[in-house]
Amino acid sequence: MATSHPRVAQGVPWRSIGKILIVIFCVLFLTLPLIEMVKAMIADPQLLVRQLLIGLTNGAYIALIALGYTLVYGIVELINFAHGDLYMLGAFFSLTLVGVFSLTPETPWLIRGPLLVVVLLATMAFTATLNMLVDRWAYRRLRGIGSRMAALISAIGISFVFQNLGLLWGYLRFPFMNGVMGSNAVAPKSFPALFPNVNLLAGTGVRFGAKDLIVVGVSVVLLAALYVFVTRTRLGKAMRATAQDRDAAALMGIDVNRTISLAFILGGALAGASGMLVGLYNGTAVFDMGFTAGLRSFTAAVLGGIGNIVGAMLGGLLIGIISALSDQYISTKWTNAVVFGILVIILVYRPTGLLGDDTAQKA
Amino acid sequence: MTNILETRGLTKRFGGLTAVDSVDFSVATGSITSLIGPNGAGKTTFFNTVTGLYTPTSGTIAFAGRSLVGLKPHEVTAAGIGRTFQNIRLFGNMTAVENVMVGMHSRMHANVLGILAHSARVQHEEATARAKAHALLDAVGLPAQRADDLSKNLPYGDQRRLEIARALATDPELLLLDEPTAGMNPQETAELTQLIRRIRDERAITILLIEHDMKLVMEISESITVLDRGAKIAAGLPHEIRSNEQVIEAYLGRGAASMAHAHARNGGEPT
Numbered sequence: 001m002a003t004s005h006p007r008v009a010q011g012v013p014w015r016s017i018g019k020i021l022i023v024i025f026c027v028l029f030l031t032l033p034l035i036e037m038v039k040a041m042i043a044d045p046q047l048l049v050r051q052l053l054i055g056l057t058n059g060a061y062i063a064l065i066a067l068g069y070t071l072v073y074g075i076v077e078l079i080n081f082a083h084g085d086l087y088m089l090g091a092f093f094s095l096t097l098v099g100v101f102s103l104t105p106e107t108p109w110l111i112r113g114p115l116l117v118v119v120l121l122a123t124m125a126f127t128a129t130l131n132m133l134v135d136r137w138a139y140r141r142l143r144g145i146g147s148r149m150a151a152l153i154s155a156i157g158i159s160f161v162f163q164n165l166g167l168l169w170g171y172l173r174f175p176f177m178n179g180v181m182g183s184n185a186v187a188p189k190s191f192p193a194l195f196p197n198v199n200l201l202a203g204t205g206v207r208f209g210a211k212d213l214i215v216v217g218v219s220v221v222l223l224a225a226l227y228v229f230v231t232r233t234r235l236g237k238a239m240r241a242t243a244q245d246r247d248a249a250a251l252m253g254i255d256v257n258r259t260i261s262l263a264f265i266l267g268g269a270l271a272g273a274s275g276m277l278v279g280l281y282n283g284t285a286v287f288d289m290g291f292t293a294g295l296r297s298f299t300a301a302v303l304g305g306i307g308n309i310v311g312a313m314l315g316g317l318l319i320g321i322i323s324a325l326s327d328q329y330i331s332t333k334w335t336n337a338v339v340f341g342i343l344v345i346i347l348v349y350r351p352t353g354l355l356g357d358d359t360a361q362k363a
Numbered sequence: 364m365t366n367i368l369e370t371r372g373l374t375k376r377f378g379g380l381t382a383v384d385s386v387d388f389s390v391a392t393g394s395i396t397s398l399i400g401p402n403g404a405g406k407t408t409f410f411n412t413v414t415g416l417y418t419p420t421s422g423t424i425a426f427a428g429r430s431l432v433g434l435k436p437h438e439v440t441a442a443g444i445g446r447t448f449q450n451i452r453l454f455g456n457m458t459a460v461e462n463v464m465v466g467m468h469s470r471m472h473a474n475v476l477g478i479l480a481h482s483a484r485v486q487h488e489e490a491t492a493r494a495k496a497h498a499l500l501d502a503v504g505l506p507a508q509r510a511d512d513l514s515k516n517l518p519y520g521d522q523r524r525l526e527i528a529r530a531l532a533t534d535p536e537l538l539l540l541d542e543p544t545a546g547m548n549p550q551e552t553a554e555l556t557q558l559i560r561r562i563r564d565e566r567a568i569t570i571l572l573i574e575h576d577m578k579l580v581m582e583i584s585e586s587i588t589v590l591d592r593g594a595k596i597a598a599g600l601p602h603e604i605r606s607n608e609q610v611i612e613a614y615l616g617r618g619a620a621s622m623a624h625a626h627a628r629n630g631g632e633p634t
Contacts, residue, residue, distance in 0.1 A: 150614065228481055233465075241465040243453045248452040250436035253533050255470025262475070303513045 037329040046205040051324045057212045057281070059320025060219035062115055064274035065297035066304070066312040067226060068131075068267030074243045074307035075263045077148060078139060081155040084294015085162035086268060087128050090275025091285035092169045094123040095189055099180030105193050113193060120218070123276045131268025132261050134158055140257065140356075166287030188286040191279050201286060214275045222273055223313055230309060239263060243307065254255025273345040296323075314354060367392040367569050368413070373422035375405075375412050380406040384424065384593035390537065390586075395570040397565055397580045399604075400590035401614055405619050406573045407449055409590065410539050414446055415439040427536065433455040441469045445535030449542045449573070455515030459505060459525050462514050463496035468531030476535045499528040503558060520551045524558070531562070538562065544576050552576060556583055581605065591614065 041048045045074035060311070065087050072080045096120045103112060138158060142150040170185035182189055195211035241249040248350045250256050279285045300319045304311025319339060326338040346354065371565040375383040384406045390396045398406050411417045413424055415436040417505055424431040445466075447497045454462050471492060474483040478560055500510055503524040509517060530538055540559070543627060556579055562571050574580050580587065581601045588598040591613040597604055604610055 229478065232489070233478045234468060234471050234492070235475065235478060237461055237465050238455070238468050239459075240457060241468075243454050244454045244456060247416055247436070248448065248454070249465070250530065251416070251440055251446055252466045253437050253440035254465070255435070255437045265475075300501075 030080070033330070034078045037325075040329055047053035047328065051208045051209045051328045052321060053206065054327075055321030055324030056213050056317070057320070058324060059317035061274045061278050061281075061316075062293070062297050062300050062320050063223060063316025064219055064270045064277075065293060066300040066316045067223070067309060068271045069298050069301040070304070070309060070312040071239075071267045072305055075260055076139070076143065076308075078151050078155060078360065079298070080267075081152070081159035081160055081294070082134065082268065083131075084292075084297065085159050085166070086131055086290070087271040087275045087293055088166050088279075088285070089130065089162055089169075090123050090127045090272035091273070091279035091289065092166055092189070092275075092287075093126045094119050094276035094279055095180050095191055095285055096169075096177055097122055098174075098191065098194065099177040102178055103192060103194055107194075116194065116205075120273060120276055123272040126271075127272030127275070128268040129267040131264045131271070135261060135264040138262070138337035153155045163287055163290070166290075170287060186287070188284045191283045191285065193283060195209060195280050198346045211281055215281050218273065218277060222228075222270060226270070227309065229266070233260060235259075296339070298337065303343055303346060303353055305353030307327060308353070308355045311353055311355035334338060365392050367427055368391060368571065369425045371423045371425075373412065373424060374420045374491075375407070375408055375417055376420045381593050382469075382570060383412060383419075383437075383590075384439040386590070386593075386595045388588055388598075389593065390569060390571050393563070394585045395559065395572065395583055396586045396588065397572045397574055397584040398504045398588050399574065399577075399580055400592065403592075404590040405593040406590055407541060408593075410541055410573065413439075414539065416579065417531065427537055438471060438507055440533050443534070443536040444539060445528050445530035445533040445537070446539035447523075447541055447543060450543065451519075451522050451526055453514040453522055453525060456513060458511045459514050459517065459521075459528075459563070460493065461501060462486060462508045462525060462529050463499050464492050465490050470534050496528075496532065497569070500525070502531070503528040504554070516532045520547060523547065523555070525559070527562075531566070531568075537571060540570065540572045540574075542573055542575060544574065544579060551601060553581060559583060 046329050056089045068086070069080060072078055072083070074348065101119070102114050103115060103119075107115075107308065138152045138154045142154060167186065170181050170187075172181055173179075180189065195214055198207075198210050198212060200210055201208045230239060238249065238254045238259050239262060241252065242254060242256055246256055249259070274293075275285075296319055297316065300315035301312045302315070303318060304313070304315030306312075322339055322342060323335050326332075326335040330338060350356075366389040366567065368388075370386055370388045370538075372385040372387065374381065374385050386409065386605055387407075388398075393538075398409065400406055408417065412419050415430065415431065415438065419432060426442060426444060427547075428440075429442065434442065440506050454465060456537075457465070471488055477485045497507070497510060501507065504520055505524050505528065509521060514522065517525060527540070527543065530540075543559070544555050547555065553620055559570055559572070560583065562568055569594050572584070574579070574606070584601055587601055587604045588599070588606060589607070590598050591609075596609045596613060597607045599607070
């Protein structure tokens with residue numbers, strides 16, 4: 001060491017100085033705000049609980065979208081850039097159905113409840129079918145012919161196609177839609193407030209609305225169903241086998257193309273459910289809403305370990321909670337920086353994500 | 364005796380390289396047949412072509428009277444050919460029992476709707492498959508307490524056994540084993556030889572074997588075919604292959620062949 005780095009030997013410890021500077025930097029710019037944050041959290045625990053609950057709700061829908069990225073990546077190693085936009089189309093489709101069924105906040109629950117379930121299932125079927133067809137028409141032809149980039153670029157192209165579909169959708173003025181698309185095609189569309197907004201924790205100083213419970217409840221049911229499907233059933237095992245070794249899976253009698261279609265179908269269905277839930281929760285949908293949501297969900301999938309379904313759920317929850325805390329205690333403007341900063345730090349120490357293993361565990 | 368597998372003029376070219384060169388090859392129903400040859404002779408390519416991973420450049424493959432050319436790998440498996448791999452290709456992140464259950468995929472029928480409805484038939488099928496998988500693990504001699512271990516955590520010898528169990532789960536009439544004893548010690552090899560015989564005798568499954576262990580090949584095979592640089596150079600009974608000059612030459616080189624031949628005439632055996 002001393003001979004090859006004489007400068008170090010001469011006693012000017014540049015590296016140590018660098019480290020000390022980093023420590024000072026961290027103390028100045030991270031520790032102090034962190035202490036302030038913790039102080040604020042302790043001072044008002046109700047606020048903290050409220051933000052955690054908001055994080056839970058956001059995390060639930062992010063996890064639903066993240067699973068679509070992780071299922072498809074796990075099996076064909078394609079980052080499906082169009083996935084966020086599929087979620088947007090899910091929101092548009094459900095809004096259209098809301099118009100078709102003339103659902104309003106005045107519709108009695110006896111009718112509204114079952115119809116909302118119909119809207120949810122129809123939206124899931126719509127996005128699932130669309131996702132499967134895109135795979136068949138576009139990505140499947142590009143599989144196994146050299147570069148994976150071809151499929152990746154196609155996915156980016158499909159993302160633009162979807163966004164423009166969303167724009168066109170805004171122009172639809174069919175009488176049976178009962179004017180849900182509003183007067184301006186490009187502007188955000190409004191959903192009627194169909195989810196009840198009563199505070200379930202009234203009197204505690206914490207807010208957790210009935211609509212939060214619906215979003216979290218539906219998400220949890222769907223996530224649990226997917227988990228059971230993938231781990232316990234014949235088709236789920238076929239998916240995991242195909243993800244791990246496509247040729248060996250084929251030679252065990254698995255129709256690989258059908259199994260890949262299944263991954264697109266499941267991912268698409270979850271994106272549709274998420275689109276409807278978020279549309280009704282926020283009361284709005286816009287043609288470019290898929291970009292940010294897609295980016296965050298993809299981040300969640302990478303954070304949890306892409307290809308790992310439990311990882312995607314965990315990643316979604318973490319991203320939701322970190323965003324909610326950052327919104328409150330730092331600034332909404334800094335939230336993206338905080339989320340992606342944490343992603344970078346985690347990937348530096350665990351390049352395969354929180355639950356990914358070295359051999360890139362899949363599905 | 365009828366032939367369960369028959370190829371005529373089977374050829375597979377990769378660009379300028381002819382990996383399998385118009386091979387006429389047959390496996391008698393119910394036999395244990397070996398495919399041998401020096402490294403790079405095209406044995407694994409032959410397996411991959413028969414099982415549909417590669418499309419043959421020319422030639423025919425008939426299995427139980429039916430052409431396999433143009434079938435996808437999963438269709439070949441469904442037709443009744445199971446196989447293992449030279450370099451173990453288990454699903455590492457699945458348990459031993461799950462690996463075997465994947466092998467049963469094409470013999471099961473649960474579809475998405477049935478699974479979502481959680482129908483009694485689907486549940487029954489799943490439970491039956493699990494029980495059958497445990498029975499197969501037992502049959503190949505995998506210890507019961509290892510059944511729920513991830514396959515990547517199994518000892519090497521058990522991984523080889525598990526691959527055979529998984530291939531048996533596809534319910535084959537013909538089992539292709541690609542170097543099943545590679546990397547095994549003499550004791551493990553002896554156990555595996557027993558296992559292969561038992562599979563043929565008890566389950567009436569025809570066995571086609573790629574193997575480098577000549578002792579095993581000579582002991583177990585009823586018929587041997589030799590490939591060299593993609594072409595078939597000999598086929599026959601073990602003792603015929605043992606003294607075939609072309610075969611010895613392919614393995615040991617020209618000079619060695621005449622030496623070995625002289626040695627054989629003096630009562631010894633070429634190795």
